Amino acid sequence: MGIDRLDIEQEMDFQEMSFEQMLNESFENSENNAIVDGVIVEINGDNVLVDVGQKIEGILNIKEITNDKGELIFNVGATLPVMMMGNRGERPSISYRNVLQRQKFDEFVAKYGENFEDLTVEGKITESKKRGGFSVVDKDGLEYFLPAAQSYMKPYGAVGKKIKAKVIKINKNQGSIIISRKKLIEDSKKDKEDKVSAILDNNATLNGIVKKITSYGMFIDLNGVDGLVNYNEISYKGPVNPAAYYKEGDEVTVKVLNYDKDKQHLSLSIKAALPDPWKEIKDELDVGDAITVTVSNFESYGAFVDLGNDIEGLLHISEISWNKNIKNPKDVLTIGDEINVEVIELDSVKRKLRVSLKNLQEKPFTKFVKEHKVGDVVEGTIATITDFGAFVTIGEIDALLHNEEASWDVSVKCKNMFKKGDKIEAKIIKIDTEKENVSISVKETTDSPTAQFAKKYNINDIVKAPIKDIKDFGIFVVLENGIDGLIRTEDVGQLNVEELKAGDMVEAAITNIDTKKNRVRLSAKKVEMLKQRETLKTINDDSGMTLGDILRDQMTQN
Numbered sequence: 001m002g003i004d005r006l007d008i009e010q011e012m013d014f015q016e017m018s019f020e021q022m023l024n025e026s027f028e029n030s031e032n033n034a035i036v037d038g039v040i041v042e043i044n045g046d047n048v049l050v051d052v053g054q055k056i057e058g059i060l061n062i063k064e065i066t067n068d069k070g071e072l073i074f075n076v077g078a079t080l081p082v083m084m085m086g087n088r089g090e091r092p093s094i095s096y097r098n099v100l101q102r103q104k105f106d107e108f109v110a111k112y113g114e115n116f117e118d119l120t121v122e123g124k125i126t127e128s129k130k131r132g133g134f135s136v137v138d139k140d141g142l143e144y145f146l147p148a149a150q151s152y153m154k155p156y157g158a159v160g161k162k163i164k165a166k167v168i169k170i171n172k173n174q175g176s177i178i179i180s181r182k183k184l185i186e187d188s189k190k191d192k193e194d195k196v197s198a199i200l201d202n203n204a205t206l207n208g209i210v211k212k213i214t215s216y217g218m219f220i221d222l223n224g225v226d227g228l229v230n231y232n233e234i235s236y237k238g239p240v241n242p243a244a245y246y247k248e249g250d251e252v253t254v255k256v257l258n259y260d261k262d263k264q265h266l267s268l269s270i271k272a273a274l275p276d277p278w279k280e281i282k283d284e285l286d287v288g289d290a291i292t293v294t295v296s297n298f299e300s301y302g303a304f305v306d307l308g309n310d311i312e313g314l315l316h317i318s319e320i321s322w323n324k325n326i327k328n329p330k331d332v333l334t335i336g337d338e339i340n341v342e343v344i345e346l347d348s349v350k351r352k353l354r355v356s357l358k359n360l361q362e363k364p365f366t367k368f369v370k371e372h373k374v375g376d377v378v379e380g381t382i383a384t385i386t387d388f389g390a391f392v393t394i395g396e397i398d399a400l401l402h403n404e405e406a407s408w409d410v411s412v413k414c415k416n417m418f419k420k421g422d423k424i425e426a427k428i429i430k431i432d433t434e435k436e437n438v439s440i441s442v443k444e445t446t447d448s449p450t451a452q453f454a455k456k457y458n459i460n461d462i463v464k465a466p467i468k469d470i471k472d473f474g475i476f477v478v479l480e481n482g483i484d485g486l487i488r489t490e491d492v493g494q495l496n497v498e499e500l501k502a503g504d505m506v507e508a509a510i511t512n513i514d515t516k517k518n519r520v521r522l523s524a525k526k527v528e529m530l531k532q533r534e535t536l537k538t539i540n541d542d543s544g545m546t547l548g549d550i551l552r553d554q555m556t557q558n
Contacts, residue, residue, distance in 0.1 A: 033175065035099055038082045040074055050082060050094060058082065058094035065096055098175075104142040105175045116167040118187070121179060124162050128155045136163065136179065143177075150180035195225045196259055196266060203256075205273040210250045218242045220254055220268055227266035229254060234270050236277055236351070237312040277309045282348040290360060295337040303329040305341065305355060313353035315341060320357050322364045323396050325383070364396030365436040374428050377445060382422045390414040392424065397438060401426060405441035408448050408518050409482075449481040451515040456480075459510055462527055467504045470497065477506060477522065485520040493525030 038050035041057060048060040060082065065074045074080050082094040083102065112119060123138035125146070133147040134155075146165060148155070153163075165179040166187065199206065199222060208220040208227070217230040229252075231239050246252065257267040285291070293305035293313065302316040317329055326332060333339070341355035372378065380392035380399065389402040401424075403413045418424065426440035457463065465477035465485060474488040475497070487495075487508050495506060508522035509530055 033098075033102075033173075034084045035081055035102065036084065037079055038094065040076050040078050040080070043072075043076060050080070052082065052084070052092060052094065056092060058084075058092040060094050060096060100141070101143050102175045104140065105177065108142060108177065109170065109172060112167075116170060119167045120164055120184060121167060122162065122164045125158050125160065128159055134158060136165070144179045145176055146179050146181060150178075150182045152182050152185055192225055192264070195223065199225065199256055199266075200259060205253050205255050207251055207253055208268075210246050210248050210252060213242050213246065213248060218246060218252075220252060222254075222266075222268075225266060227254070227256070227268040229268045229270055233257070233268070233272065236271050236274075236310040237306075271310070274310070277307075277311045278348045278351050280309065281307075281311065281346075285343060285346060287343050287346055289343045290340055291343065291355070292338060292340055293355065295333050295335055295339065298329055298333075298335070300328075303333055305339070307353075311353065313341075313343075313355045315355050315357060319344070319355070319359070322358050322361065324398075325393070363436075365438075368395065368397050368438065369431060369433065372428060372431075374431055376428045377425060378428060378440070379423065379425055380440070382418045382420050382424065385415050385418065385420060387415075390418060392426065392440060394438070394440075399426075399428075399438040399440045401440050401442060405429065405439070405443055408443050408446075410518075448515050448518045449483050450513055450518045450520060453480060453483055453520065454513045454515060457510055457513070459513070460526070460530055461510050462507060462530060463510065463522070464505055464507050467500060467502050467506060469502060470500060475500070475506070477508070479520060483518070483520055485522045487522045487524055491521075491523035491525050493523070493528060495524050 036052050038052045038058065040048060041051050042049040043062065046062050048062050048065060049057045050060050052058045062072075065072055065080070067073055080096055081099045082096050083098040085093040085095050085098065087093060121136075121138055121144060123136040123142075123144060125134045126137050126143075127135040129135065129145075132149075133145055134151060134153075136144045136146050138144070144165070144167075146163075150165075150168070151158075153161075163181055164184055165181040166184045167177060168180045168183060169178040170176075171178070206222055208222040210218050211221045211226060212219040215231075217228050218234075220227050220229055229242075231242055234240050234242060234245060252270055253273045254268040254270055255272040257269050257272065259266050291307065293307055295303050295315075296306040296312060297304040302314055302318075302320070304312045305315050306312055315329070317326065320326060320329060320332060339357060340360055341357050342359040343353070344356045344359065345352065345354035347353075378394050380394040382390055383393045383398055384391040389400060389406070391398045392401050401414060404410065405426075406412060406414045406417055424442060425445055426442045427444040428438065429441045429444060430437075430439035432438070463479065463485075465479050468476040468478045468484065470476075472489070474486050475492065475495075477485045477487065479485045485508070487506070489497075491508075491511070500506070506524060507527055508524045509526040510520065511523045511526065512519075512521035514520070
């Protein structure tokens with residue numbers, strides 16, 4: 001809605017009128033405000049005719065004798081006191097309400113007399129005066145006059161608002177009380193400035209009461225002056241939740257940080273009023289010291305621990321345990337746990353403290369070495385599979401299972417045999433105490449094919465096997481259980497390599513069986529020598545036969 005032109009003109013009148021003019025106008029009175037007894041002779045619509053004597057009838061608005069429920073307090077014929085207010089045409093203007101106001105006014109004067117200086121009253125604005133101010137009524141029904149120049153308010157929307165103001169003048173003749181909101185505001189501002197000035201002049205600590213707690217801090221009442229303690233200024237731990245430390249009504253000790261006069265913002269600090277714990281621990285604590293702390297908070301990257309003197313340290317997740325599989329500190333710790341830790345970093349200037357829990361625990365590798373040795377068979381779980389093998393978790397350490405130790409079949413790799421989480425049994429084949437590495441073997445838990453082969457065959461035994469492949473350095477043949485046998489080029493003997501092909505059967509003598517590397521070396525050349533040796537042995541064993549007989553017998557067999 002637009003603002004009425006008449007209202008604008010009235011507002012301009014308010015600004016142009018001097019305070020003295022408004023006071024004089026408010027004090028004007030056409031009669032002497034005499035109070036007389038009158039008798040109601042007629043009620044006609046909103047007008048009530050009252051006989052005030054000498055056959056004179058005054059006019060009274062019906063609202064003055066109606067209660068909040070709209071019921072009449074007086075009826076025709078009733079006698080009531082009225083105040084003579086002047087004339088309205090030929091009839092006098094009278095008021096019953098003003099009589100009541102006069103009674104309340106007299107009670108006010110009797111109570112305060114001339115001692116109304118700095119008296120603050122509270123009431124609701126009930127009317128905006130046409131010529132410069134507002135009517136204000138308190139809870140007891142006493143009416144005050146608030147001049148526009150003393151209101152610090154605009155007339156629009158003022159009616160209905162509750163205000164506080166100071167009494168500045170009492171007119172006993174007129175029965176009026178003049179109040180000023182402007183004086184109250186300016187006096188309050190000056191009083192606050194005086195109190196703040198006294199606070200700033202006193203550099204000592206102050207006691208105050210927690211007035212209100214918010215997410216960003218606490219408002220503290222310092223004998224009528226409000227100051228803010230930011231959540232960064234509550235504890236040396238850093239930003240904290242104020243509600244976790246205090247409640248409204250608590251008494252706290254604070255120190256003033258600064259005052260913004262333009263914004264009238266007083267900044268306070270609780271921690272500044274306390275001894276600085278970082279200075280205290282500077283000479284009391286060193287890197288390497290073991291201390292007892294309490295778990296106070298969790299983050300995804302670790303836990304915060306409380307030293308008990310308003311200092312918190314960081315226990316990073318990597319410093320909680322030697323077990324690298326821990327991903328969340330909550331898996332092993334609980335808020336309130338008391339634990340022993342080692343100081344690994346201390347910077348009192350940067351206010352930084354880092355601690356380690358695992359440093360006070362025995363290293364898993366050290367413990368493993370105490371309990372295990374090369375050759376032990378252990379159980380583990382596949383933790384990670386890589387191109388070169390797999391890492392297996394054995395207790396609190398990870399051991400390496402290389403591809404070549406997964407199976408006696410060299411073509412098989414870990415990724416072909418296992419998946420993450422599989423339980424396996426393996427033999428410890430190496431413990432490197434310098435690098436803190438452990439190597440294991442699955443294939444070592446069973447006999448190699450060559451070991452089984454060695455149980456059946458001996459060195460110099462002659463075997464027949466099909467050719468698997470021919471290389472520049474020799475011929476590969478397939479022995480029992482798929483074992484590869486190698487006849488190196490220098491051991492081919494009288495075999496015509498150029499005429500041989502895969503699948504051809506060849507005869508060779510066993511020269512070496514390597515059960516660890518699962519290899520068998522053969523020699524075709526040695527077959528001839530072994531056969532000749534066997535022949536000679538037969539001759540020596542059978543003295544009845546001549547060499548010619550033996551040769552003749554061999555020729556006959558051929």
